[in-house]
Amino acid sequence: MASSSQTAPKVPKAAKEPTNPQAEDLYRYCVDKIDADDDSIGKEMIFRQDELLNRFFGDEHSDSDGEHLNKLLATIQYLIDDRRFKVVQDIDGMGWRIRSTAEAETYRKIARIGKEYEIVYQLIDEAGNEGIWQRNIKNRSQIHDVLVNKIIEKLKNKYIKRLNSVEHKTHVIWIKIATKASERVIGGAWHSDGDLDTAFVEGICSVILNFLKERSFYPSKEKARRSPKKTIKRSVPYPPPKGKTHDIDIEDSEKAQRIRKYESLLSMPANFDGYPSVERITQYVYQLGVTKDTVLEKKEIKQVLDIMILDGDVEQVVSGTKIGYKATRKALRKEERIDVASVYNEAPCGRCPVFDVCEEGGPVAPSSCQYLQEWLE
Numbered sequence: 001m002a003s004s005s006q007t008a009p010k011v012p013k014a015a016k017e018p019t020n021p022q023a024e025d026l027y028r029y030c031v032d033k034i035d036a037d038d039d040s041i042g043k044e045m046i047f048r049q050d051e052l053l054n055r056f057f058g059d060e061h062s063d064s065d066g067e068h069l070n071k072l073l074a075t076i077q078y079l080i081d082d083r084r085f086k087v088v089q090d091i092d093g094m095g096w097r098i099r100s101t102a103e104a105e106t107y108r109k110i111a112r113i114g115k116e117y118e119i120v121y122q123l124i125d126e127a128g129n130e131g132i133w134q135r136n137i138k139n140r141s142q143i144h145d146v147l148v149n150k151i152i153e154k155l156k157n158k159y160i161k162r163l164n165s166v167e168h169k170t171h172v173i174w175i176k177i178a179t180k181a182s183e184r185v186i187g188g189a190w191h192s193d194g195d196l197d198t199a200f201v202e203g204i205c206s207v208i209l210n211f212l213k214e215r216s217f218y219p220s221k222e223k224a225r226r227s228p229k230k231t232i233k234r235s236v237p238y239p240p241p242k243g244k245t246h247d248i249d250i251e252d253s254e255k256a257q258r259i260r261k262y263e264s265l266l267s268m269p270a271n272f273d274g275y276p277s278v279e280r281i282t283q284y285v286y287q288l289g290v291t292k293d294t295v296l297e298k299k300e301i302k303q304v305l306d307i308m309i310l311d312g313d314v315e316q317v318v319s320g321t322k323i324g325y326k327a328t329r330k331a332l333r334k335e336e337r338i339d340v341a342s343v344y345n346e347a348p349c350g351r352c353p354v355f356d357v358c359e360e361g362g363p364v365a366p367s368s369c370q371y372l373q374e375w376l377e
Contacts, residue, residue: 083107131175275324
């Protein structure tokens with residue numbers, strides 16, 4: 001006889017059967033149908049009563065006395081209680097949407113804290129990527145302000161997060177922590193904490209403009225060979241003191257260098273079709289790595305290009321079906337700090353505050369204007 005001290009070998013436990021096989025089958029059917037749907041709207045698919053009856057009972061449900069319908073509704077109620085189904089209502093009537101198993105588990109955890117917690121979380125969940133104003137949470141849930149504040153304090157940073165809206169800066173808006181907020185709310189890549197990041201925008205504009213300049217102009221060898229303009233720097237006053245020689249140093253002025261560089265760069269020929277497209281510019285910015293954690297997409301680069309076009313620094317060039325972008329000579333003049341002389345900006349009349357009343361016989365006249373006389377001299 002075996003010793004009583006010896007323990008019997010453990011028998012492996014049988015696999016646990018699903019508590020509701022019909023519910024698991026129904027949920028799996030809905031998940032498979034969504035996964036097979038290539039349409040992005042598939043995640044918002046609504047399941048109707050007739051569809052589910054046909055799926056599980058075929059045409060038999062039309063001849064029954066409600067037995068199959070009662071079974072289906074009991075199965076759906078089980079999934080609702082398990083937080084994997086949720087009831088929805090639209091113009092076509094009542095239906096159901098499914099939640100992922102992970103999201104259903106989150107709902108179950110929050111429901112165990114309290115029913116009011118689940119109500120608040122569900123309102124935030126249903127708001128999607130637009131988020132929901134805290135005042136609207138109170139109004140829709142009919143929960144007192146004090147309790148709403150307590151619930152949000154409990155859920156934030158673990159299940160929900162606060163948004164800084166560019167449209168409503170004073171509103172307290174909440175969104176699910178794993179949900180990416182829409183650009184309409186946070187302003188997209190060009191905003192930081194709800195404010196326009198002007199330094200970031202200007203930096204990207206500068207990067208793009210330099211990229212376009214390299215592909216919009218080419219150096220003229222003939223103009224580059226021109227002798228530089230000279231300026232004379234005297235090492236001693238002129239005339240030199242007695243006993244000293246008058247040494248002079250001839251050097252190229254900084255302004256002359258900039259003008260010569262500007263004049264040596266010529267625009268590409270009229271039939272040139274190699275100007276970068278918005279896709280190429282987007283790729284260049286990404287490869288350069290200047291945006292760090294922010295990935296700028298084509299539409300955001302297009303927004304910057306539109307601004308630069310309005311500023312006169314960039315032009316859009318259409319060549320057949322291709323659309324490219326090039327830098328303008330105005331942008332080149334800005335870089336080299338070259339002012340284009342004009343009689344309109346040199347003459348005092350162009351900036352005279354009483355220009356509208358200036359006429360012979362009037363309070364101010366060209367013949368008696370001392371500023372005009374000095375300029376003419």
